[in-house]
Amino acid sequence: MRALCWTADGELAVRQVPDPELRNDHDVIVRVRRSATCGADLPLLTGQAPGLAAGDVLGHEFLGDVVEVGAAVRRHRIGDRVVVCASVACGACWYCRQGLPSCCDNGSTDPSTSEAEWGHPVAGCFGQPRAAGGFAGSHAEYVRVPYADVGAFPVPESVGDDRALFASDAAPAGWLGAEAGEVRPGDVVAVWGAGAVGQLAARAAWLLGAERVVVVDRHPARLLMARQHVGAETIDRRNADVTAQLRELSGGRGPDVCVEAVGGPAGEHRSLADRFTGRARVPEAVREAVYACRKGGRVFVLNGGVRHVDAFPAGAVVHKGLAVRGGRQHGQRHIPMLLDRMARDELRTEYLATHHFPLDRAAEGYALFRDRPQECVRAVFTPH
């Protein structure tokens, strides 16, 4: 089959790769209908992706049709249209049973690396280096989906492909930011980043009862979308004192909840010296969120690209009594609820699919997503 591969020099190319096969009784094979770019892919394009090997297939936000079913799969039949959680979890370990599937002990084929880096193994993800899962990605004609009863969900007939696609990753990520940031009715919520994840965090904040939702970014076209489609207020950070404006919009206190959903290549926050020591500085948005947040408020970090960082304003966390949390999406828990909301028109996401490309032009789609993110919020690939 054809698939978008990372090549040795960090370039992307559509190549012929072997068709995926059922390897485990709990697998299904999905014929891909749609597969989208994600901000989390951008660091993989800089060539600084430890563990990516030439020929690895990228992509993790996708939906498609079930074409083969493993012997132990109970919930899926050939022909089902399913959206698949970008993150891979077993559904049976202690963490999965606690409702924390992105903390799954068994989701990665190479847990030793994340154990060394984070202290524990964590869930896998399609289309990432071995250390983050080791599962071939979705920018392909077909994908093997492990633990299919846990991670794949039938899409209601009334929900179109371009809407359901976002239930795979951006919508559960945005939902997590708002829900685990403990948005309560009447709250003022600020979101950094007007990509798909940030816009869907803003939408989730509305759905959880926020009174004001403010989105911060530097791209006017994305901010316009956040106003038009999410009903958020916006701050263009290029010409604003973000902290002062947020304070003004929140009765002088600062937002109750601050969600960080910014992207950017992994190297962006590094000084030259840091590159040699392997360290990076805290992304500007995290620092700003900690400064802007009201005393006793909640800061939630979604950026999967942060690693070991310095210059974290830890004193503000103590003296302002903040709760600072982070997390990867728990789609296995949230996708059915998100699909329900999509079916009820409470959650409209298809406008985020700004550009469609046949799979053969996926490299071009990534270039557009990377270089002109103000116009391209998601490049969506259609392999068939």
Ligand SMILES: NC(=O)c1ccc[n+]([C@@H]2O[C@H](COP(=O)([O-])OP(=O)(O)OC[C@H]3O[C@@H](n4cnc5c(N)ncnc54)[C@H](O)[C@@H]3O)[C@@H](O)[C@H]2O)c1
């Ligand atoms: N935790 C999760 O489960 C999960 C899932 C998916 C994506 N993510 C992460 O969410 C982030 C956003 O993903 P996306 O697909 O929307 O990315 P994206 O690249 O499309 O959008 C990111 C936006 O952040 C903006 N930005 C950068 N620096 C900023 C700053 N200092 N202040 C305000 N805005 C700033 C950019 O201009 C851009 O519009 C990425 O870091 C990605 O890794 C996390």
Ligand SMILES: [Zn+2]
């Ligand atoms: Zn993603």
Ligand SMILES: [Zn+2]
């Ligand atoms: Zn598990």
